[in-house]
Amino acid sequence: MTALLIAGSPSQRSRSAALLDAVGLRLARRGAPPEHLHIRDLNPQALLLADTGHRSVAQAVERVLDARVLVIATPVYKAAYSGVLKVFLDLLPQTALKGKTVLPLATGGSPHHMLALDYALRPVLQSLGAKHILPGIYATDAQVVVTPEGSHEVAGDVAGRIDDAVNLLVTETLRPAVSAPAPATHFAPVPFSQVRCSV
Template identity: 75%
Template sequence: MSALLIAGSPSERSRSAALLDAVAQRLSVRGALVDRVHIRNLSPQALLLADFAHPTVVNALDQVARARVLVVASPVYKAAYSGVLKVFLDLLPQTALKGKVVLPLATGGSPHHMLALDYALRPVLQSLGAKSILPGIYATDAQVALTPEGAYHLQDDIAKRLDEAVHVLFTETLRPTPAQVAHSAHFAPVHFSQVRCSV
């Protein structure tokens, strides 16, 4: 099953990207197929001009369409998610997230901006028809600390919340249901005239 990780930071390396990396690692360990969209790598002109025919936009929209689960991560600026993420979400068709499960992630300088997930990002995801939006995970700069080596380290409380979120994603969405397993185990019906017997 497939999960698409959408990086909404304008920076190549960021705390929100570190959260995505942690989710990707946890999903991969469980055997899920993980794909990514780095919005910063899409054509800026195509994004701003809503050029749906541009190859980078076409490919990104196809990735969204194929995924069953989306993990959307963004830094919080001015009490809202990033502008690059906003531009990308504006390009999605109105029902782009129909039948999909979404896990929102965000990072910010202080706890004061955590409501951006519920009051800014969640309504947009709902308007795009998401089947289910899991409780968002917000981390402050202190909870995703930059080490002297230049890597990011997640505090235990954030790591635990990511563990729980990935567990929910996998058990409720990515893992086949008993009904799906039973259906895949059935043979296609065969007409009686095609039955051959040997004695």
Template identity: 70%
Template sequence: MSVLLIAGSPSERSRTAALLEATGQRLETRGVQVQRLRVRDLNPQALLLADFGHPSVLAAQELVAQASVLVVATPVYKAAYSGILKVFLDLLPQIALKGKTVLPLATGGSPHHMLALDYALRPVLQSLGAKHILPGIYATDAQVVVTPEGGYQVDSEIGLRLDEAVDTLVVENLIQGLSNSGRFRSVPFSEVRCSV
């Protein structure tokens, strides 16, 4: 399973990036290969002018094509996902997410914008052909706090929800690997779970 973390925040350091990174760390702990794409690092002119042939856009499209799972994170502005993420999603081919599993993440100032995940972002992900969109995780500013050192810390409730989402991603992709081959595939030791 290869996972692409897509940061849809225009800021270099943000609560959204911290939430996405917490997800990435949980995946890596389970032995999952993770790649990162910060939309803000793509050529701004290519994004704004919808330059489908620009090398940075082509490279980003290739990262999306290679991933079996996408984790898409965005801040919520004016009850919708970020404009920079919208511009990027518009540059993807219409079936860019076909057969892929997507975990949407969002951050916002208050719980009032929680439904932006379901009413703004989910329809776009579905229109791009996502096979399965997991229930999104929304965190308020109070749930991703700034530490005294200037970093960010997700609270325990959000941490538990991230753990559950990552477990679902790992289990579903193990099952998918099984059903695609018609027989059991090799399972890395780091993915083995047993109970006594």
């Protein structure tokens, strides 16, 4: 697995999920189709009881460990990221994000809540060993419109920041991992008769 999009909203249709979809569509267009993980679909009892042996939780943790890039989206409630996301992050091993690049996304009712990305979520991602945390993308409710049919529209300035972030993910993290040639592990043996030296 290369990129994993993690939806941290308890709702099936939400503005934070719309931001996540916007990132996913752009990654797919750039030749890096991501996988999706909706925390709300995991067994709720296993999450609340921190049952890391439960199949749904264990599989979700394994998917995080396998990913090179994580895009994590959450609504902001009372100046903090969602409780659903908090419970899941608490179940991850301490070095679960080691060597990974993370793009945090958040939505909230007011611009005043945008600091939740830097002061609430970023420290947790750092404590889990994330190699590189991109600048978070925050959008207010007015900047993300979700229709009853499930489609969405993202305001131009937010869409531009998403474009920049996806470009960075593809060019600096995802594409090099796909296109880089495998390093040579050894040289072919050279017969002694072909060895030439000069003094």
